[in-house]
Amino acid sequence: MSEAIETARTYLRPSKKLPTVWCGGCGLGIILSAMIRAIARVGVEKNDVAVVSGIGCTGRMPTYVDFNTLHTTHGRALAFATGIKLARPSLTVIAAMGDGDALAIGGNHFIHACRRNIDMTAIVANNSIYGMTGGQYSPTTPHGKRGTTAPYGNVEHAFDVASLAAGAGATFVARSSVYHARELDRLFEKAIRHKGFSVVEAVTNCYTSYGRLNNHASPVEMLRWMKENSVPFAAAAKMDPEELEGKFTRGVIVDRELPEFIESYDEQASALAENPVAVEQVGNILRRFDAAAERLNPKSG
């Protein structure tokens, strides 16, 4: 317990007063503390961490943590984070997003970030609803479940966040839930250590908006649902699809190596700087520009 208090003292901002903006029973605090424990275990200096967020309840997460923190626009956290990482690769960059932020308004940025394989980590806090605006259905609201904009049940179908990330090319993908808080921080740790783009989906509960609309009795009951309806990835592989109906899998789903963007870019750049053939290539490109200019106006001189 004292270790937990020590970690909290080290990583929470003394100048930012608690409580958080989040409702009682919200799972986001569990995700925030798992993120802090993971960073502590990786051992990276606070000065060298940048946490970026978009809009929504998860968007407020960076405000409380004592890193370089940037609260940006709705859906754009990963695009913003891309700029930070490319401009200063020594930083450990984490983008914290909700399901609406990452997958609806930010869906395009999400898949392209997965594809590019820049060494940073995306945390998707998936509570299946737009919490801050009061319970509208999101890209991860299950079919048939209610939101204030789906008062008779959602007619759309939900994204499987981890499959989407894997399909888009993320080189590390994992999922757990706020019930499995210890597992979650282990997965965050692995994700941060992974060289390349990593995604961790943290299944969480929004009792205030989602729970009440969908007849959950309490936040605790929602956590119990996570416990009873999730299956470790390895065990799920041996189960029939029918048995897995309505359940989600947990654990590391993808962990593979692929050349990382910045490493590839720098390799190319240093080759251009040192290799005479490559230097000539740069010269050729510039000469091609000049030749095009000459063609446009042959009277040059």
Added chain:
Amino acid sequence: MKADPKGVLTGAHYLDGDHAAAEGALAAGCRFLAGYPITPSTEVAERFAARIPKVGGGVFIQMEDELASMAAILGGAWAGKKSMTVTSGPGFSLMMENLGLGIMMEVPLVLINVQRGGPSTGLPTLPGQADMMQARWGSHGDYEIIAICPSSPQEAFDYMITAFNFSEKYRVPTLVMMDECVGHMTEKVVIPPADEIEITPRKEYTGPPEEYLPYLPDKDMIPWMTKAGDGTRFHTTGLTHDEKGYPVMNADCQETLVRRLVDKIRTNADEIAILEEEEIDGADVVLISYGISSRVAIPAIERARREGLKVGSLRLVTVWPFPETRVRELAKNVKALVIPEMNYGQVYYEIERCAAGNARTVLVPHAGGWVHDVDDIYAGIKEGLK
């Protein structure tokens, strides 16, 4: 501070405006460009992508769209690189979202808009000047911004450096409003030696890291900036915020913040105003123009002068903040102000407002797609003298 010679391609070149702008950015010390291809601006990104590995210490990335491009350069600037993006009308519309974030977070960056004909997809390969009011008011909320308009490849080079310098000095996104003609015309561009290029450094915080307040304004209203990773851990947000950068949701904080964002530019408008004046003294009519229209107007002015008419010229290099002081003064001393622009009245209305009835204002409009007919500008001068 002088320019870093690694980015400066000193010598006489034959470049189009887009390539010249890319060279201007490199000379200014820009080391991060995130962009999305769009005609007629793409050549800026192409040249930057080709040149940056050789310059060293920089990176180019092609993002998935203009929303992302603008977001990425905000991140790049916060991580310490001079950053820019480049686009044209449709992309400019998408960039408005995060341009507002840049204004709110007070991020130095440069955005080039090589204007084409609009609205919507309009005329991708042909010129326009109809994004001038969008440059001023395009993002939601209240703010001031800087916009400058080069009229030649040489100026595209020169004013990119000015744009970066303004953005650093005032911690505000700075717009370089070119047009397709300036972007695609090819002319001689002389790039001076690095030690002749003056660079405004970032207003960096140098105090004790633990005392850093990201939005504590200096006497000049501009807060000190830091970069992620330098030990001055900070919070920044698009929400209305206090000196610590923390969100504060009330009218007092909003008033203090927005007032400062506006005033830091507005009170320096005269200093930011770059104007070119010619034969203003004793003129009956003054032609006010910007961008390519300034050059198209020259034969019309010369023709009028050959006929003995007293015509002066005021060229706005800085369009935003609007050089109000000079235009107000001018209106009191001439009969008419004639304004050719490739739109149906944008900067014109600012001039009309500042003329305040002291001089006639004559708009010579053009919807874009090509430059003005010289005869139309000449007719505008005659109209002003009626």
